[in-house]
Amino acid sequence: MRHPLVIGNWKLNGSTKMVKELIEKLHNELNNIINCNIAIAPPTLYLSQAKKALINSNITLAAQDVDINLFGAFTGDNSAEMLKDIGVKYVIIGHSERRIYHNETDELIAQKFSILKSQGLIPVLCIGESKEENNAGKTEQVCANQIDKILHYLSIDAFKNSVIAYEPIWAIGTYKSATPTQAQSVHKFIRNHIAKQDPIVAEKIIIQYGGSVNVNNASKLFVQPDIDGALVGGESLKAHSFISIVNTASIIKKVY
Numbered sequence: 001m002r003h004p005l006v007i008g009n010w011k012l013n014g015s016t017k018m019v020k021e022l023i024e025k026l027h028n029e030l031n032n033i034i035n036c037n038i039a040i041a042p043p044t045l046y047l048s049q050a051k052k053a054l055i056n057s058n059i060t061l062a063a064q065d066v067d068i069n070l071f072g073a074f075t076g077d078n079s080a081e082m083l084k085d086i087g088v089k090y091v092i093i094g095h096s097e098r099r100i101y102h103n104e105t106d107e108l109i110a111q112k113f114s115i116l117k118s119q120g121l122i123p124v125l126c127i128g129e130s131k132e133e134n135n136a137g138k139t140e141q142v143c144a145n146q147i148d149k150i151l152h153y154l155s156i157d158a159f160k161n162s163v164i165a166y167e168p169i170w171a172i173g174t175y176k177s178a179t180p181t182q183a184q185s186v187h188k189f190i191r192n193h194i195a196k197q198d199p200i201v202a203e204k205i206i207i208q209y210g211g212s213v214n215v216n217n218a219s220k221l222f223v224q225p226d227i228d229g230a231l232v233g234g235e236s237l238k239a240h241s242f243i244s245i246v247n248t249a250s251i252i253k254k255v256y
Ligand code: 13P
Pocket: 009, 095, 167, 171, 172, 173, 174, 175, 210, 211, 212, 213, 231, 232, 233, 234, 235
């Protein structure tokens, strides 16, 4: 049985005041949750503040990106070692916003995957198709390709204790989530695709759904057998919504 994982991706949002207030609320309301792993991914600048605010909390820290180098003359970048040093557990890589706005390639993303594994951090590999690819019926092909590109550089063992987030680009920030049936079908395809390499890794890997997850659609998504939680964007900035989404995952995916 897989333990669900809900991560709040704050993207480029936050301030010292907001970090303090939002985390205070999450800390108070989510402290008794044991059936769902929880993480928040504030902007890098606020990770240390968040870490302090999360002392004695079951909420862990995620980062939104990482550089492929561990140290050196790479102005503006943050290394896996640094993220680990300040207490980060998960690192989101390959988000469509980075693929699109920063021209990140599958090769670069594979290098990020590799450096994270070498530091014992957990990669959250985002994959997903554009609206055009979806309309052309290429969803499965795109997802398989994005996974295969990682497998070209790393072995299937890299996917042990890693996370995949299926995030259809057309569903991100649009208030138009994939339907639970659509999402389940892609998640099952992704799991089967991994299973061709290693059925045990496939059975254990957490596959999150991301793209307009909210309090209204969370339960319908989480009842799907291959949806193991969510990567939540906009709604993770609202305490009551994020708390409700985590509670829903915890109840629906209860591990006995
Ligand atoms: P939204 O939940 O705002 O659609 O964002 C999803 C996302 O991109 C999470 O990484």
